[in-house]
Amino acid sequence: MTKGNISTTEIARICGVSQGTVDRALNDRKGISPKTKEMILRVAREYGYRPNIHASTIAGGKSHLIGVVIFDLNNPYFSDMLMSIEAYCTSLGYSTVVMFTDKDHEKEIECIQSLYYMAVDGIILCPANSGSAYEKYLLSLNVPIVTLGNRLSGIPYVGIDNASASRDAVAHVLKKGYKKLIYVKPALKQRNAFAQAQRLDAFIAVCENEKAAYVVTDLQNAEKELDADTPCAIICPTDIYAIQLLSIAKKHSAGIIGFDNIRLIEELGLTLDSIAHNVPLTAKAAVDHIISGTPIDCSVPHQIIVRGSV
Amino acid sequence: MTKGNISTTEIARICGVSQGTVDRALNDRKGISPKTKEMILRVAREYGYRPNIHASTIAGGKSHLIGVVIFDLNNPYFSDMLMSIEAYCTSLGYSTVVMFTDKDHEKEIECIQSLYYMAVDGIILCPANSGSAYEKYLLSLNVPIVTLGNRLSGIPYVGIDNASASRDAVAHVLKKGYKKLIYVKPALKQRNAFAQAQRLDAFIAVCENEKAAYVVTDLQNAEKELDADTPCAIICPTDIYAIQLLSIAKKHSAGIIGFDNIRLIEELGLTLDSIAHNVPLTAKAAVDHIISGTPIDCSVPHQIIVRGSV
DNA sequence: TTGAAAGCGCTAACAA
DNA sequence: TTGTTAGCGCTTTCAA
Numbered sequence: 001m002t003k004g005n006i007s008t009t010e011i012a013r014i015c016g017v018s019q020g021t022v023d024r025a026l027n028d029r030k031g032i033s034p035k036t037k038e039m040i041l042r043v044a045r046e047y048g049y050r051p052n053i054h055a056s057t058i059a060g061g062k063s064h065l066i067g068v069v070i071f072d073l074n075n076p077y078f079s080d081m082l083m084s085i086e087a088y089c090t091s092l093g094y095s096t097v098v099m100f101t102d103k104d105h106e107k108e109i110e111c112i113q114s115l116y117y118m119a120v121d122g123i124i125l126c127p128a129n130s131g132s133a134y135e136k137y138l139l140s141l142n143v144p145i146v147t148l149g150n151r152l153s154g155i156p157y158v159g160i161d162n163a164s165a166s167r168d169a170v171a172h173v174l175k176k177g178y179k180k181l182i183y184v185k186p187a188l189k190q191r192n193a194f195a196q197a198q199r200l201d202a203f204i205a206v207c208e209n210e211k212a213a214y215v216v217t218d219l220q221n222a223e224k225e226l227d228a229d230t231p232c233a234i235i236c237p238t239d240i241y242a243i244q245l246l247s248i249a250k251k252h253s254a255g256i257i258g259f260d261n262i263r264l265i266e267e268l269g270l271t272l273d274s275i276a277h278n279v280p281l282t283a284k285a286a287v288d289h290i291i292s293g294t295p296i297d298c299s300v301p302h303q304i305i306v307r308g309s310v
Numbered sequence: 311m312t313k314g315n316i317s318t319t320e321i322a323r324i325c326g327v328s329q330g331t332v333d334r335a336l337n338d339r340k341g342i343s344p345k346t347k348e349m350i351l352r353v354a355r356e357y358g359y360r361p362n363i364h365a366s367t368i369a370g371g372k373s374h375l376i377g378v379v380i381f382d383l384n385n386p387y388f389s390d391m392l393m394s395i396e397a398y399c400t401s402l403g404y405s406t407v408v409m410f411t412d413k414d415h416e417k418e419i420e421c422i423q424s425l426y427y428m429a430v431d432g433i434i435l436c437p438a439n440s441g442s443a444y445e446k447y448l449l450s451l452n453v454p455i456v457t458l459g460n461r462l463s464g465i466p467y468v469g470i471d472n473a474s475a476s477r478d479a480v481a482h483v484l485k486k487g488y489k490k491l492i493y494v495k496p497a498l499k500q501r502n503a504f505a506q507a508q509r510l511d512a513f514i515a516v517c518e519n520e521k522a523a524y525v526v527t528d529l530q531n532a533e534k535e536l537d538a539d540t541p542c543a544i545i546c547p548t549d550i551y552a553i554q555l556l557s558i559a560k561k562h563s564a565g566i567i568g569f570d571n572i573r574l575i576e577e578l579g580l581t582l583d584s585i586a587h588n589v590p591l592t593a594k595a596a597v598d599h600i601i602s603g604t605p606i607d608c609s610v611p612h613q614i615i616v617r618g619s620v
Numbered sequence: 621t622t623g624a625a626a627g628c629g630c631t632a633a634c635a636a
Numbered sequence: 637t638t639g640t641t642a643g644c645g646c647t648t649t650c651a652a
Contacts, residue, residue, distance in 0.1 A: 005427075007629055018639045023631070033637060050427045054364040054373070055629035058644045063364070065407075073393055074573065079383035086410055095428065097375075098408045100396055117315075117360045118405065244578055263384065264574070268554055317645055328623045333647070343621060365645035368628045 006047040014047075015040050026051070053095075057119050066290060067115035067123040068098045069108065070148070071190075075240060076262040077279075078126070081148070084283035085124060092291060094121070103128040103190040109137075116141050122290030127152055128190030146286040146296065150194035158285045160302040162195050163202035165275045168304060169235055169257050170206045172273070176310050178233035178255050181207060181214040182225045184241050199237045199259065219244065226252040233257070233310060239265065239274055246272055246309070255310040265307070273310045276303045316357040324357075325350050336361070363405075367429050376600060377425035377433040378408045379418065380458070381500075385550060386572040387589075388436070391458070394593035395434060402601060404431070413438040413500040419447075426451050432600030437462055438500030456596040456606065460504040468595045470612040472505050473512035475585045478614060479545055479567050480516045482583070486620050488543035488565050491517060491524040492535045494551050509547040509569065529554065536562040543567070543620060549575065549584055556582055556619070565620040575617070583620045586613045 008026065012019040017036060024032040025040035026049070057063040066089050073079045086096045097120060099111040108129050115123050122144035127134075135152050138145055147157045173181060183203050188196060200216065207214040215225050219241055226232050226248075233255030236242035242258030243265070249256035258265075261276035278300050288294040318336065322329040327346060334342040335350035336359070367373040376399050383389045396406045407430060409421040418439050425433050432454035437444075445462050448455055457467045483491060493513050498506060510526065517524040525535050529551055536542050536558075543565030546552035552568030553575070559566035568575075571586035588610050598604040 009629070019630090020632090020640070021638060024638085027631090029632095031637060036637085052368065052629055053428060054367040055644090056631075057364040058362065058368060058628095058646080059630040059632085060644065061631055073383060073386075073389035076383075076386075076389075079386075079389050082408070083383055083410055086408060090409065090424075095407050095424065096409070097405050098392070098396060099400065099406070100393055114400075114405065118363060240577065267550065319645070329646090330624075330648090331622060334622085337647090341621060346621085362645055365628090366647075368630080368644095369646040369648080370628065371647060 006044075006049050007052070008049075011040060011043055011047065011049060015043055062121050063119045064094050065118060065120040066094050066096055066287065067111075067118070067120040068096055069101060069111045069115070069123060069125045070098075071103050071126060071128060072100050075238065075260070076264055077239075077260045077277075080263060080279045081283060084280045085287060088280070088283050088287050092287070094287075094291070101128060105129045105191065109134075112138065112141070116143055122146070122287075124148055124286045124290070126150060127192050130192035130194075144290045144293075146289050148282070148286060150192040152192070156289055156296045157298050158282050158289075158296055158300060159195065159298070160275075160277050160282075161299040162198035164299075165259070165302045166199045166202035166237075167206045168302070169259075169275055170203060170210070170212070172304055172306075173233040173235065173255055173257060173310055174210060174212060176233075176255060178231045178310075179213060180225075180227060180230045180232045181212055182222055182232055182234045182254075183214065183216045184219055184222050184234060184236045184245065185216050186238055186241065187218065196237055203235065223248050223252075226254050228252075231255075239272070242272055242274070243268075243270065246270060249309070257304075257310050261305050271307045271309050273307055274305050276305045278302075316354075316359050317362070318359075321350060321353055321357065321359060325353055372431050373429045374404050375428060375430040376404050376406055376597065377421075377428070377430040378406055379411060379421045379425070379433060379435045380408075381413050381436060381438060382410050385548065385570070386574055387549075387570045387587075390573060390589045391593060394590045395597060398590070398593050398597050402597070404597075404601070411438060415439045415501065419444075422448065422451070426453055432456070432597075434458055434596045434600070436460060437502050440502035440504075454600045454603075456599050458592070458596060460502040462502070466599055466606045467608050468592050468599075468606055468610060469505065469608070470585075470587050470592075471609040472508035474609075475569070475612045476509045476512035476547075477516045478612070479569075479585055480513060480520070480522070482614055482616075483543040483545065483565055483567060483620055484520060484522060486543075486565060488541045488620075489523060490535075490537060490540045490542045491522055492532055492542055492544045492564075493524065493526045494529055494532050494544060494546045494555065495526050496548055496551065497528065506547055513545065533558050533562075536564050538562075541565075549582070552582055552584070553578075553580065556580060559619070567614075567620050571615050581617045581619050583617050584615050586615045588612070 008022040009019050012022045025037040053064050089096050101108040126148040127150050151157045236258045239258035239260045239262045258274040261274035265272050282300045289296045318332040319329050322332045335347040363374050399406050411418040436458040437460050461467045546568045549568035549570045549572045568584040571584035575582050592610045599606045
């Protein structure tokens, strides 16, 4: 519980060396003898030295700030993601600046803008926006950006392979003998709906391919699609919908599967199959790419969590 | 979508004045003629000037950073709170740095420490920690701190009046004719459980006072307490529990009421009465106190949302 | 009313 | 290996 607040200049004075030497010791720069380095580090530790990120930033160094720009926290999936990002950033000595866009395109740009002026070391963005003008703008900023969930062409992306996940969901359902698949499409207000589009497109493609009966509907009309004479299964590209339809599915003995495997399923003790992302891994990949430039292989593995609703 | 990045020195050069004068114009300081001020502001706007928070911070000004230290986002109540805080901070030109403690005392101190070194303009803290040593430490930092949910003596606090809310819940239930009240106490791991303690204490006090039969139990044993011959009502000091017990309550035709009125209730279309906080108001009070020193009158109004579960 | 200058704590380039 | 110096963009004080 120390209050520290000692500067490199102070340490230099105490150690009887120049401030430049202290900087060399503290930042692992070359051109310093092991002995002086050790002494300086000892004193720094003793006095509880902490680098001043503001001074470092203005002098052209790193800000140790990571910006996270997401829609909101209405979907617990993003709550988990934010927690994972924060935890991993903290472990690396970075702080997390969070901003919510509410899927508003103007707000999204304002967020990016603010973070840019704050000189964050990188931005993790779940974009509602899209288009080549936007992409060009983001690229022009020269700030490492990783997109999450929705893709933007030319910009690094982390997330599950939604198409493959969708195919897996269909296969899972078909294997259990369901004959008609009901896809519950969410109402989206944002322009960039990459993840959702991928899920739906793959769903349709695989159904066509497997010659399976299917229909795409919305939350309100899902129940109507449940035929008494055909074994039906509901596929929800977001768990929130699946949870709402769970009892209806049960009532009609229809199968049901969701996406994202949100924490709530376990918390409420629900029997709902879901496609799980590896959230901590996604967060790590995004942060690593920003901080160390680690190349991104874009698709984080997914996994069907079977609880018996299919 | 401008990239701006012009400094006061640049503006000074463009306007043919000194940097000091630009500073006077931009920061509403006195000692500048309306005419030059107007010209400078025009140029600043034209070039998309944005103050550099890092330079401002290191020169002893404000960082325009607000730290938010909370347990986690497992309870949607905190997700909402974080969103409200961020929205209000943004509207005032402040950015939000979020840190999660997982109710770990060491981590909590580490978070505070980090924010202190970042020179945030204030900290909004939901403490798991407590004790006078801790309070003294926080005070010694000389950073405006507002606590949320759990109280710390000597430190400004915003939140609902939990005792009064608890009394209202009991009154609501009693008025409907329930004879036995079952209080489902959460298992807490943190040291500071101010809010929960207040709720429970008030519950017991009012039951004693009203001579109402009551019992305090935990989630696992709540069902056992439901008597067939007495009209029972379950009081859950957190909605997450109430949602889990909702069907059980229905089955036994017991009443049930939760706390916090989390978004999920509406999302899942549940019939669950709950004590609602005014989250945006709480967020505003906390942020206003930090930024403008607005005195805090500590108790934000609460309200029973009646949906028919009592 | 305006200008000039020092200094915040760093980074980085150059000199010794 | 080490010291010195300039400079990042601000705030603040003192002089003009």
